[in-house]
Amino acid sequence: MRERERTDETxxxxxxxxxxxxxxxxxxxxxxGEELLSAGDEAIxxxxxxxxxxxxxxxxxxxxx
Amino acid sequence: MALPILLGMETEYAVNGxxxxxxxxxxxxxxxxxxxxxxxxxxxxxxxxxxxxxLANGGRLYMDRGAHPEFATPECDDPHEVVRxxxxxxxxxxxxxxxxxxxxxxxxxxxxxRCNVDYGRSGVTWGCHESYLYRRSPQDLxxxxxxxxxxxxxxxxxxxxxxxxxxxxxxxxxRAWLLPNASSPDSTGNRGIFxxxxxxxxxxxxxxxxxxxxxxxxxxxxxxxxxxxxALVVAAIEAGLRPGDAVQLASPVDALQTFAADPDGRAxxxxxxxxxxxxVELQRHYLAEVAEVDACRPAGLLPSWADEIxxxxxxxxxxxxARDASLQYTLDWSxxxxxxxxxxxxxxxxxxxxxxxxxLKRLERAVARMQRxxxxxDEELLSAASPVRxEMHRLxxxxxxENLQWHDVRAFLGLRHQLLEADVRFGQLGETxxxxxxxxxxxxxxxxxxxxxxxxxxxxxxxxxxxxGQWIRQLHASGEAGRYRCDWACVWDExxxxxxxxxxxxxxxxxx
Numbered sequence: 001m002r003e004r005e006r007t008d009e010t011x012x013x014x015x016x017x018x019x020x021x022x023x024x025x026x027x028x029x030x031x032x033g034e035e036l037l038s039a040g041d042e043a044i045x046x047x048x049x050x051x052x053x054x055x056x057x058x059x060x061x062x063x064x065x
Numbered sequence: 066m067a068l069p070i071l072l073g074m075e076t077e078y079a080v081n082g083x084x085x086x087x088x089x090x091x092x093x094x095x096x097x098x099x100x101x102x103x104x105x106x107x108x109x110x111x112x113x114x115x116x117x118x119x120l121a122n123g124g125r126l127y128m129d130r131g132a133h134p135e136f137a138t139p140e141c142d143d144p145h146e147v148v149r150x151x152x153x154x155x156x157x158x159x160x161x162x163x164x165x166x167x168x169x170x171x172x173x174x175x176x177x178x179r180c181n182v183d184y185g186r187s188g189v190t191w192g193c194h195e196s197y198l199y200r201r202s203p204q205d206l207x208x209x210x211x212x213x214x215x216x217x218x219x220x221x222x223x224x225x226x227x228x229x230x231x232x233x234x235x236x237x238x239x240r241a242w243l244l245p246n247a248s249s250p251d252s253t254g255n256r257g258i259f260x261x262x263x264x265x266x267x268x269x270x271x272x273x274x275x276x277x278x279x280x281x282x283x284x285x286x287x288x289x290x291x292x293x294x295x296a297l298v299v300a301a302i303e304a305g306l307r308p309g310d311a312v313q314l315a316s317p318v319d320a321l322q323t324f325a326a327d328p329d330g331r332a333x334x335x336x337x338x339x340x341x342x343x344x345v346e347l348q349r350h351y352l353a354e355v356a357e358v359d360a361c362r363p364a365g366l367l368p369s370w371a372d373e374i375x376x377x378x379x380x381x382x383x384x385x386x387a388r389d390a391s392l393q394y395t396l397d398w399s400x401x402x403x404x405x406x407x408x409x410x411x412x413x414x415x416x417x418x419x420x421x422x423x424x425l426k427r428l429e430r431a432v433a434r435m436q437r438x439x440x441x442x443d444e445e446l447l448s449a450a451s452p453v454r455x456e457m458h459r460l461x462x463x464x465x466x467e468n469l470q471w472h473d474v475r476a477f478l479g480l481r482h483q484l485l486e487a488d489v490r491f492g493q494l495g496e497t498x499x500x501x502x503x504x505x506x507x508x509x510x511x512x513x514x515x516x517x518x519x520x521x522x523x524x525x526x527x528x529x530x531x532x533x534g535q536w537i538r539q540l541h542a543s544g545e546a547g548r549y550r551c552d553w554a555c556v557w558d559e560x561x562x563x564x565x566x567x568x569x570x571x572x573x574x575x576x577x
Contacts, residue, residue: 037403037404040403043404044408047497048358048487052485055489056184056185058081059081060185060187
């Protein structure tokens with residue numbers, strides 16, 4: 001996967017910026033929302049272990065704050 | 066003349082590792098190995114305890130109680146700089162984890178997590194502390210700041226789940242549920258919204274506001290606003306304003322929990338002097354007070370970045386008031402809420418969560434009544450030999466009334482574990498982290514100009530951290546770093562006793 005450079009030039013506007021309230025572009029807003037949710041679904045799917053209960057048990061904090 | 070502003074942040078990170086055969090690796094061993102890597106690959110001076118390191122950017126890396134690494138940013142006079150150093154610290158930790166893994170052929174993975182709470186319902190957390198320099202009397206601060214700290218979580222909350230709940234209760238701030246007092250000197254238990262610790266780490270006349278109520282954040286916008294808005298409120302208090310007087314809360318702890326449980330932003334809380342306000346209204350009050358500093362005081366009292374922060378503050382409050390869709394691309398809690406609702410909806414209705422939470426709470430009470438140890442896992446809790454079998458029968462009519470089926474409890478518990486893991490994985494550093502994946506997919510809009518990390522050795526532009534970092538680099542280059550030690554207020558030569566005094570937080574030149 002090609003890594004994206006973390007620079008100040010990265011676009012600041014949300015994918016749906018042109019369609020935030022007042023922008024009036026509802027289909028574009030829906031498309032951006034769906035894109036986010038699909039990417040989120042895929043990201044969670046990739047990140048989860050095979051056994052979440054075991055992961056949480058193994059990841060207990062042992063002290064700290 | 067501008068008010069002297071200096072701020073910084075310390076973040077605790079969770080670490081875990083796995084061998085190739087799937088055995089978990091001892092955490093303190095992993096963190097020690099990370100520190101060894103830091104000593105080998107990064108210019109540094111040993112800290113006063115000898116176990117940690119001060120780095121050439123002026124920050125500090127060390128292992129904290131509980132076997133986790135902690136990175137403290139250098140002191141900065143601009144919140145953009147603090148965001149840059151928080152991200153630089155994360156890049157450092159990720160690099161160290163990768164180096165540890167690469168050095169040990171037996172290790173399959175070493176992971177670092179930017180998380181906030183332990184979902185084992187133990188009440189322990191990974192801290193994310195803010196520090197702000199000030200000169201007023203410490204007694205002045207709690208009254209003026211607590212309403213701000215309670216209400217700022219509408220933009221500064223990490224989102225996640227109530228860590229004390231048996232069910233799944235989405236919250237703006239998981240840490241909010243572990244702050245049972247309005248103020249407290251404790252940080253490991255019995256914590257307060259306002260932390261009473263006053264360890265200045267500077268010379269006489271200076272105090273350090275040390276906040277432990279904030280969440281660790283992935284969004285640059287949320288982090289910048291949390292730091293910038295709070296620094297400006299502290300500056301307003303320094304300028305002689307009393308922004309908290311008009312908005313004293315009847316019960317700060319109740320208000321914090323009310324706001325934390327209200328992602329729609331509809332809830333209001335009672336004020337001590339009568340009337341009620343919503344979190345967004347409390348924040349608008351503080352924003353107006355900060356604006357007052359500029360309007361009524363000599364020009365130039367606030368720093369050059371104040372205008373941008375106030376503009377961002379106003380924009381985010383407007384978006385919160387309007388429940389604008391842009392929030393789900395920008396703020397941690399709003400991104401999480403959108404993602405988790407979607408994940409849950411494909412498996413179970415989000416709306417039944419409170420009902421299952423209530424059922425599980427009753428089962429837990431039944432266990433407690435029987436004075437038995439808690440079931441060690443879900444299978445044991447739901448098995449034929451479960452100590453709460455009778456309670457399950459007793460609850461059958463309630464379930465029927467709620468249109469729930471016992472066989473769905475396993476599905477709910479499975480989903481609960483998945484979402485709690487997803488929340489831990491959200492802030493995982495590196496390309497497998499959920500936030501990191503979304504950021505790389507370019508579906509978010511959290512970035513802010515001036516917040517991208519610079520070179521690893523780059524010091525802040527002003528203040529003692531610049532002097533500290535320059536000397537660390539210089540001593541490292543000369544090969545003499547081994548005989549020096551460093552602390553926030555001093556660098557000293559262990560052989561000759563020579564000292565570099567950094568007790569003046571704004572010192573501009575080295576004076577040995």
